[in-house]
Amino acid sequence: MSAGSEIEQVTVSMGGFEVNAYVVHAPEGDIIVDAGAEPERILAAVRNPVAAILITHGHADHISALDEVRAATDAPVHMHPLDAEPAGVKDYEPFQDGQDLVIAGETIHVLHTPGHCPGSVTLVIGEDQIVGDLVLPGSVGRTDLDGASWEDLEVSLRKVMPLWTERTHLFCGHGPVLHAFREMKENPYLPPVLPDSGATKREL
DSSP: TTTTTTEEEEEEEEEEEEEEEEEEEETTEEEEEOOOOHHHHHHOOOOEEEEEEEEEEEHHHHHTTTHHHHHHHOOOOEEOOHHHHHTTSEEEEOTTTTTEEETEEEEEEEEEEOSTTTTTTEEEEEEEEETTTTTEEEEEEEOSTTTTOHHHHHHHHHHHHGOOTTTTTEEESSOEEHHHHHHOOOOOOOOSTTTTBBGGGGGG
């Protein structure tokens, strides 16, 4: 993460169901990630002009406030086409797996991480990751929904986990910010692998 950047969690409620939005306070502006509900609360966390709105996946609890937030900020929306199309999101910039976006002075590495839904992405910012519903506290995203796949989810987890370090935090769609290595030790749904070694999570 660039010097001076900060990821702020904004927990909003959609029909009594809590979901996290995030505002990345980057060196040259703000970046909103996911806009699920209560647009006024998300916008209240903004400190500087919004350079972009990024969507981790297209489920309603992550995009229901998108139109209001976009109208208020006039910021471009970035989203994976496999979720944007069925979700009815128009006029967006398509994410591509492995791309580096430089927005407001911050570099964001995009990884396509399907499993919870076909167009899920993980946003890598420095050593931290905004994971949407890929990883949840002590769990992972549901795979009993249309377009979901446990096999794809496991492949996606093995894609992001080698990037985890002792300093990595996971900013997920629901619940508190997670410490990646703690999840690796305690989350029974994660594959038993340790970044850059042959150790398993049980050996930590």
